Amino acid sequence: MTQTGILYGIGVGPGDPDLLTLKAVKALGEVDVIFAAASTKNDYSTAYAIAEPHLKKGVRVEHLGFPMTKDQDELEAAWKKNADIVSKVLNAGENAAFLTLGDPLTYSTYGYLQRTLLKMDPSFHLQAIPGITSFQAAASKIGLIMTESKESLLITSGVADPEELERQLDVADNAVILKAYKNFEDIRATLEKLRLDDKTVLVSRLGMEGESILMDIKDAPKTPHYFSLALVKKNKR
Amino acid sequence: MTQTGILYGIGVGPGDPDLLTLKAVKALGEVDVIFAAASTKNDYSTAYAIAEPHLKKGVRVEHLGFPMTKDQDELEAAWKKNADIVSKVLNAGENAAFLTLGDPLTYSTYGYLQRTLLKMDPSFHLQAIPGITSFQAAASKIGLIMTESKESLLITSGVADPEELERQLDVADNAVILKAYKNFEDIRATLEKLRLDDKTVLVSRLGMEGESILMDIKDAPKTPHYFSLALVKKNKR
Helix, strand or coil: CCCCCEEEEEECECCCHHHCEHHHHHHHHHCCEEEEEEECCCCCCHHHHHHHHHCCCCCEEEEEEECCCCCHHHHHHHHHHHHHHHHHHHHCCCCEEEEECECCCECCHHHHHHHHHHHHCCCCEEEEECCCCHHHHHHHHHCCCCECCCCCEEEEECCCCHHHHHHHHHHCCEEEEECCCCCHHHHHHHHHHCCCHHHEEEEECCCCCCCEEECCHHHCCCCCCCCEEEEEECCCC | CCCCCEEEEEECECCCHHHCEHHHHHHHHHCCEEEEEEECCCCCCHHHHHHHHHCCCCCEEEEEEECCCCCHHHHHHHHHHHHHHHHHHHHCCCCEEEEECECCCECCHHHHHHHHHHHHCCCCEEEEECCCCHHHHHHHHHCCCCECCCCCEEEEECCCCHHHHHHHHHHCCEEEEECCCCCHHHHHHHHHHCCCHHHEEEEECCCCCCCEEECCHHHCCCCCCCCEEEEEECCCC
16 A cells, blocks of 8 residues: 655745745655645746745646635635645655745645645644744844734734724734735724824835835825735834 | 944744754855854853754854843843944954844844844844744644634733733634743633633643643643743634
């Protein structure tokens, strides 16, 4: 009987190919198959573009379609289909890598794939390899000390409910709001209400063309770019 | 006039030398001086031990003494002294790296150094290079999905006030408690009160000899090891 392969869930970091870890690069050089999540509308995968300089020449690449929908049934059907594709590779004894932006266990599509695969067969050998998150890269870029000593740091997303966001921002010392383009006017209103707007930096398109860093979120347009995150620092000094 | 050098604040990750980023490794290979924070009692630096395989042969290494004290004056004096040492190197036009565990802007001594140096001379060229944090490595090890979709993640430390910890754990969906050995009995009592104890994993000495992963914090000893962190997952599935 063939031994089943290993699936590595690889965090490729926020954009710069040099922000991959050595561990991720080594795994990429050893696997038989690369899986890249992409929209079902086109085959483009940002994670693939970041990892590309580190791939073996001629390695097999498969794109897994991920529909941009909120329909839970449609999403689950897509993940079941993707997990089937991955499981066939693993059951054939091949090793594979699933590429994901940032970190594989922090707001990543890898989580869904891992859960679906383990439901199919709990004995699958899955191994996540951590990656640098977008907010770490943003904080490094501007030298913002995200948290120190007794302080806490809350990480949340623009898709969260506005009331939840308010409750959470109220108790945490510092915060990161990912996908800040979602519900942006609500986010800005909440920050204003808590008098945190001038303590919030909005970073858009980090490291890409058109990069924008606004040290006061008040100065932001009504609809910031899709690649935007907010860094909230109550004790800004 | 000599141009001043660059100081890189390098996150060397949680322990495995393969968890450094390529960017960190490249910077380590280019600098003239390596600064490693160490206790004033001995010269041992965990961050240095992690980075060592990636250092240039014969590169100059200087240990910066960091007293283990809560005395604010003593701490500030130590950082002033350390910043003086670093500033001399930068003013001589040499490039340097300051090594720090995990990420340089997340609970790191690099934050103090950065602040002190910029107070001395706001024109110093400092550049943080992000690193993998200990909780990312712990989550990857056990495949724990830290956060997804609308969920939030709170990062805090065992040195936080117990009442603050309770308020914050109450509103966040998931949490990481670093330095969980500090006030451990208080932390465990708070988790029990919030009925989160069986949803909390205690990870000690990750990747080291004597590694321990307790899927239920109830099973932990009264005083866990110094290298311990807790991962709280309210919707554990």
